Amino acid sequence: MKKILWLLLFFSVITYPEKGMAAENLQAVIDSAKDGAVIQLEGKIYHGNIVIDKPLQISGKKGTVIEGDGKGNVISVRAPGVTVSNLHVKNGGMDRNSPEEYAAIKVYTDGNVIRDIEIEKSFHGVYLSKAHHNTIENVKIRGLGKGEIAAQGNGLHVYYSNGNLLKNNYIEGTRDGMFFDYANDNKALNNEITKTRYGLHYMYSDRNEFKNNIFTFNTGGAAIMHSNQLKLKNNQFIFNYGHRSFGLLVLSANENTIENNTFYMNQRGLYIDQSTDNLILANHISQNQIGIELWASSNEQIFTKNTIEENTIPAVTLGGTGQNQWSLEGIGNHWGTAFPLLDLDQDGISDSPATYKSSLYELIEDQELIYLFLKSPAIKIYEKMNQLLDNEKVMFKDEYPLTANSRNINLPAIVILAIIITAILTKRRQLLCIIFGKNGRKI
Template sequence: MKKILWLLLLFSAFIFTEKGTAAENLQAVINSAKDGSVIKLEDKIYAGNIVIDKPLTLMGTNETLIEGDGKGNVISVRAPGVTISDLKVSKGGMDRNSAEEYAAIKIYTDGNVLRNIGIDESFHGIYLSKAHNNTIENVRVKGLGKEEIAAQGNGLHVYYSNGNLLINNYVVGTRDGMFFDYANDNKVIGNEITKTRYGLHFMYSDRNEFKNNIFTFNTGGAAIMHSNQLKLKNNQFIFNYGHRSFGLMLLSANQNDIENNTFYMNQRGLYIDQSTDNLIKSNQIFQNQIGIELWASSNEQVFTENKIEENTIPAVTLGGSGRNDWSQEGTGNNWGTSFPLLDLDQNGVGDSPAIYKSSLYELIEDQELVYLFLKSPAIKVYEKMNQLMDNEKTMFEDQHPLTDSEKPNFYLSGLVIFAVIISAIIVKRRKLLCISFGRNGRKI
């Protein structure tokens, strides 16, 4: 009997302390491990708030979960050369008023690798704090959703951190998908961000490369503020919609290259304010309410080789007229069917400028709610009335608009057919006149 009672007590103690023992063992193993060790975790839950202070590899499985107590960082990396892979992390501190911004994984050092990690229920997903040359790959961060955006942090937060690679990550439902603050020379490639405030948010961050990323269903696709010499190429900004929404915003952003991106079904494709010397080239800007919104505080933008078509308003300039170029070295933009153009010499450039005039700039400047009604029939009536009263302003003038050279030029074809018919009529009438009056006009 005593043996049975002793076994029951031992079994009860084991069940009660299993989670705590796992946590103690994990931190103890980390503490006792040698530099460069590989720690393989099991298919179980480990208690978090662990600190990694030496170079090692922490490797889990699809069923490994490191769970915090909701009061701090679940994992703190305080040594360089750490690799964390193939596990889930949950329940980081959510206190917005703490001295430190908590995260599921917070990195304070250089040269670390985070790969194949799932994160939820944390203020920030991954936070790089003065950490350089790290790789963040295939990390999935799930936030609390749009109803709780103000109560949480960002999916991937990069603070005073340079030379990092963020590749093939997925972020949904956080405040900002990726936030860069005083972070330079980073590469952001192949990430997908959805249902956030800003998919990407740059502040005082220069020379970053941003390629092959996808932004959908955010309030704003990407907000580039006080940041210079960025390269944004081959990204997709699709259906970023709401009050004052945009695909891409440039605010006090200079000398940036924006090439081969797609802006589709946004409230505003591009929004440019207080920015100078940006190159906007070879982008697809279509079916947005406003293709390009350009404030007069922005100068020396160059728009060239863009396809800008089927937008409710192709482009609007607000606050006056800035000094911007709508073509470069004789190459303008393709405006689709918005401006039917002749190209008699078939060189791919229209024979006349593409000029767009509108009166809507006054409404937009005075009343922000106009954005919500740009597709209303009343707006079209308003534009028509101002057109009749000659109360419009030139929004842009593209001196060298492009035509679809690969498509048949129906206007030219029609003109040629018309000319042939007229020539045939003239020749026939001339022949009849010659028969009736002779070549000198006398009747014979």
């Protein structure tokens, strides 16, 4: 009779894990749970690898760790409607030659929530595989670091997955921070990515929105490749520096809107190649080696209302001359102090175009290492020599450049000042005539 009572007590614990009585064998708890159950884990280490194949809520507390065996996914989500939160997940499979790419958390289904998770020691952090309308929020992923980028995967990997929301995540030291592959209509908001290869990498992914994200100290801030109709707004691309690095690369990407982003102290702020019909609007491109590198294979870009200032080279056109616009509806760009501009009618637009000529395009096209020497005094000498020899080429011509300080200029004051100066010069001329005579001889 006592044995029967003990057996009933044991099975009651297994059958009703939603009451918070998680067993040591976490997979057994999951298998025995009812649909919709809430499994509250204790602040200790649980062993993976686990598979969640029914709608459940699994939540931990401070000190809750799920540790994989290093040979697969630590957590596999194979049912819709799953919530996983407040966990430290580590030790996923790192084998690059396995039939499947492993992750700390791999999601195969729709409508799940992954929230408040810390991830380390795994090939990929969170991997969405043909999984739609999921939310990945407040996830911290730490990779192996710069020296091991090639040996690991991505922080957030989105593969053939649409309509997902990725927000408030922190990613450091992975291969790519976020990688989108054939993934459409996703949103990435308020994420911070640092010390990766590419902070953001889009391949064949359309209509995604990417807003309020920060990229620092990556080899490349973001690489948009073969992707169309994206919206990149209010992002910061800062200190992405290295050989041929960039803040944002746009390659074979069309009809994208790049608006109100900051490109600061990158080797190249914005790099555009083989792309058509992109709108570059109201961005701040400052203190980069090259503000904008634009290849002639790219056409019909529109640059308007951007502030492009204090770059070693404001913009350079390579590989020939493409058909691009440096203004829209009579509104060009702010160029800082790079050009002497005058706005006498006080409409905020210069009375003359801003034209930039350079001979450096030949060096950049022929010698990749030239990027390392753009701040060298020898480069300035080279430019001066070619200027004297009339060997320069027009890099861009902004027909309607904006004057940043035009609103602070008082036109009547300028007119009055001009009258006073004219009067002084006229009076001085009369005085000289009296002293020396009209023919210059002293009387």
